[in-house]
Amino acid sequence: MTSRKVDIHAIDGKFPPPSAHYQVVVVGAGPAGAEAALAAAKGGASVLLVDEHPVPGHQVGNDVPLFFGGRATPALQNAERMLETVFANMDWLEPVFEAGVEVQLGTAAWGIYRNGPLVGSLPGQVVGLANTEKSWLVGFDRLVLATGARDLPMAFPGWNQPGVMGAMALQCLLTRYEAFAGRRVLIAGSHDLALETALLALDKGLAVAGLVEVRGAAQGDPALVARLAAAGVAIHCGSGLAEARGGIDGVESVVLTDGTVIACDTVVLAIGLVPMIELQDASGGARAFVANRGGYVPVADGAVSAVGLCAGVPDTGFDHVAYRFDWLAALGGACGGDTVICQCEEVTLSDLLGVQPPKYLDRSPAMQARSLKSLLADGPVNQDQIKRLTRSGMGVCQGRRCRDQVAMLLAVQANSELAALPLATHRAPVRPLPLQVIADWDESDEMRAGWDVWMGIPTQWVPYADIGTPYEEENRRVLGGNMSL
Amino acid sequence: MSAQKVVVVGGGATGLSAAWWLARSGVSVTVLDKGIVGWEASGRNGGGCSHYQSPLFKEEQRLWPQMDELLGYPTEHCPERIILAVTPRQLEQYHYIAGMNNRLGHRVDLLDPQQAREAVPLAGDNCLGGIHYRFGGHANPQRTVQAYAWALQDLGGRIVQHSPVTGFAASGGKVSAVHATSGTYECDAVVIAAGPQTGRLLAQLGIDMPLAAARAEMIVTEPAPMMPLGGVDGNGLYGRQTLRGNLAYGGGPHEWVEFDELGPAVKPSTPLTRNLARRVAELLPKAAHLSVIRSWAGVIEMTPDGRPVIDRRDNVTFCTMSGVGFGLSPASGHALRDLVIEGQCTFTDIAKLGLDRFAGIEAGWREARGWLPL
Numbered sequence: 092m093t094s095r096k097v098d099i100h101a102i103d104g105k106f107p108p109p110s111a112h113y114q115v116v117v118v119g120a121g122p123a124g125a126e127a128a129l130a131a132a133k134g135g136a137s138v139l140l141v142d143e144h145p146v147p148g149h150q151v152g153n154d155v156p157l158f159f160g161g162r163a164t165p166a167l168q169n170a171e172r173m174l175e176t177v178f179a180n181m182d183w184l185e186p187v188f189e190a191g192v193e194v195q196l197g198t199a200a201w202g203i204y205r206n207g208p209l210v211g212s213l214p215g216q217v218v219g220l221a222n223t224e225k226s227w228l229v230g231f232d233r234l235v236l237a238t239g240a241r242d243l244p245m246a247f248p249g250w251n252q253p254g255v256m257g258a259m260a261l262q263c264l265l266t267r268y269e270a271f272a273g274r275r276v277l278i279a280g281s282h283d284l285a286l287e288t289a290l291l292a293l294d295k296g297l298a299v300a301g302l303v304e305v306r307g308a309a310q311g312d313p314a315l316v317a318r319l320a321a322a323g324v325a326i327h328c329g330s331g332l333a334e335a336r337g338g339i340d341g342v343e344s345v346v347l348t349d350g351t352v353i354a355c356d357t358v359v360l361a362i363g364l365v366p367m368i369e370l371q372d373a374s375g376g377a378r379a380f381v382a383n384r385g386g387y388v389p390v391a392d393g394a395v396s397a398v399g400l401c402a403g404v405p406d407t408g409f410d411h412v413a414y415r416f417d418w419l420a421a422l423g424g425a426c427g428g429d430t431v432i433c434q435c436e437e438v439t440l441s442d443l444l445g446v447q448p449p450k451y452l453d454r455s456p457a458m459q460a461r462s463l464k465s466l467l468a469d470g471p472v473n474q475d476q477i478k479r480l481t482r483s484g485m486g487v488c489q490g491r492r493c494r495d496q497v498a499m500l501l502a503v504q505a506n507s508e509l510a511a512l513p514l515a516t517h518r519a520p521v522r523p524l525p526l527q528v529i530a531d532w533d534e535s536d537e538m539r540a541g542w543d544v545w546m547g548i549p550t551q552w553v554p555y556a557d558i559g560t561p562y563e564e565e566n567r568r569v570l571g572g573n574m575s576l
Numbered sequence: 577m578s579a580q581k582v583v584v585v586g587g588g589a590t591g592l593s594a595a596w597w598l599a600r601s602g603v604s605v606t607v608l609d610k611g612i613v614g615w616e617a618s619g620r621n622g623g624g625c626s627h628y629q630s631p632l633f634k635e636e637q638r639l640w641p642q643m644d645e646l647l648g649y650p651t652e653h654c655p656e657r658i659i660l661a662v663t664p665r666q667l668e669q670y671h672y673i674a675g676m677n678n679r680l681g682h683r684v685d686l687l688d689p690q691q692a693r694e695a696v697p698l699a700g701d702n703c704l705g706g707i708h709y710r711f712g713g714h715a716n717p718q719r720t721v722q723a724y725a726w727a728l729q730d731l732g733g734r735i736v737q738h739s740p741v742t743g744f745a746a747s748g749g750k751v752s753a754v755h756a757t758s759g760t761y762e763c764d765a766v767v768i769a770a771g772p773q774t775g776r777l778l779a780q781l782g783i784d785m786p787l788a789a790a791r792a793e794m795i796v797t798e799p800a801p802m803m804p805l806g807g808v809d810g811n812g813l814y815g816r817q818t819l820r821g822n823l824a825y826g827g828g829p830h831e832w833v834e835f836d837e838l839g840p841a842v843k844p845s846t847p848l849t850r851n852l853a854r855r856v857a858e859l860l861p862k863a864a865h866l867s868v869i870r871s872w873a874g875v876i877e878m879t880p881d882g883r884p885v886i887d888r889r890d891n892v893t894f895c896t897m898s899g900v901g902f903g904l905s906p907a908s909g910h911a912l913r914d915l916v917i918e919g920q921c922t923f924t925d926i927a928k929l930g931l932d933r934f935a936g937i938e939a940g941w942r943e944a945r946g947w948l949p950l
Contacts (some may be wrong), residue, residue: 098946102829209791209833210844211950375842448650451819457648470737479718487798489869519845523867526857531850538851542812544827551882554680555631558928569672
């Protein structure tokens, strides 16, 4: 192409190439990520391996990336000590270092950007990284997602208090952070995830007050069930969680649907794991719904692939999605209309199903007459629409605590298969990052020079009465022909 | 003319407002949308309602304070705006805008740095002053678009979602029906307000409207402490603090794009998020520790001079707001209703927004402006 006129207010040429480039970037330094990094390095590639742990204390408080449920010790606030502890507990990293892989802990990946439909302005494919101080972009040829899986939270009366958490979060606090604040845990679920979590808890010296199983029998590996029985841990089958009761420090006991009251300081939801596909999904990558692997999993392409739990939980023939709906029926049945579903935005079950706006807005009679049912008359349910109307999933946890259960609730209400619902969007940054951290404090001269509030068309903002008068020329002269204010 | 039955193509802010205005006049209205109402730029934008440049300005200002009551649903409209400067050049430009508005009879007050910081508690020591629009304001785009849709339904209007328009039937030189994937809709008149798709749809009727589409981006933070006035921007940004407290801001370079007749399937963000975050942190330093929790992108269409087109040919009334449609929508809907029913806008002069101004525009107008995709 010959010389092409460029709109200086368009994005063309404003993103400089990233300061660093690796042939392979691996996100997540658990065993699967470490193995992928090691293999790439042995193959001669330049490899960067990043892991977000230890995450900053305020992220843990917001249940990012796991459902920590307010049961981490204050040790988390000591970033240096946490880095040492977490590193010491990742002994599988030693051969990775020896193979020449660059390893960065405490470094979160928050966005993958690639040219494609509607974007051609990027200097190649890049991944956005950040620690507690700053953010930066790194170029890559191949990126391996080893981000793991996150907990599937589910509402029941009293779930929105400290002491209700996820199994993956408990495992993380016990094995990586050594910073779990509870002593006596009750575990919801009896599939392998729940059984393994219970055995780990025992191994770490915790009291396990029991397991609760909504179905009629234990669901997991019989060998694990036998080990728990031998340890004297009861599995309460055919029962759900009716309520978590507590005080100022959170959970103190749980009432089962059969009336049993069990003393505990922590309820561990081990109902299911959700592969952490948000980086891939936010970048427009392909995904597939596989019930036996925990829901949506990434579909690999030439540049981005997934390993470990991010690629799906192990397929043992167990239908995780059907199991979750059984739990939803039991816990949802225990919920009242005033049970909070979205903790960040305090959206109750009745407000969600009524598609009502937040409480700081007036609810006119017409508004109160609207509901999910009336909205369904207009077309298929869409979680993003519900999200914007009710604010469920709009909060600082970025929907981690409620998006999966809201999708299930909507599927039930719409009498639809879960996989038939459009997946609520993921958008970068897929981790909450402070403005001052994600900010580009070293942007290109082209970015600054071409910056405009809106489009930079000199005639657009000239007052109508001034069009064709000397004021139009004055407007252009003083404002520089645009609104680059 | 007596338009008993009108089809509106496009369920964005402009099309829904037009449909609502028509229904208020007793017209039987059907809105066709390719997806969900307000799903494109109408539902995702800065939410500003302060368009002093527009001939629709006075009507925009008259209507917004009444919209919650008129529609029967919340729009989150809040009055007035403050624009803060953090560089001398910005302050100079804002002062010019203040003077221009005061000359036109729209009151704008100057704020010294101390006054600005008092009015905007999240502002910092770097603030050099600002201007305070004693008019305008902001609203919640998604909530407002849904309010239009519901209000239209309450008046008996019909909305058909997931129904892209595939063509038109003409008889006697007029459009007699609109073909869509969901069926054929007979009409006495048609309104086309389909955003970036407007040009392609009009081309099927032999009407040439020059348009180019661009992608723009915004970011949003976790809630910040509520400021007395949420309509605060400046430093090269547009945006607002929402009634929940979130800071939602956009600005900066756009990307010219192209896509097929069904519109863009994806709306990717870019690392521009970082440049936006920097400017929000400079604008409101006391919020710099708050986290960005989302970004989003939208696609808007632009005319060659950046100004709207609101016009009519035979029984086809059409509109592009050229990327500034949300805030003006109460008034643009009124103007479209007038064009359909009265044949002209009854409340203001919109002659300079006619399509004729682009008659004979050079074929390479996009190339000449550099408005081409990468």
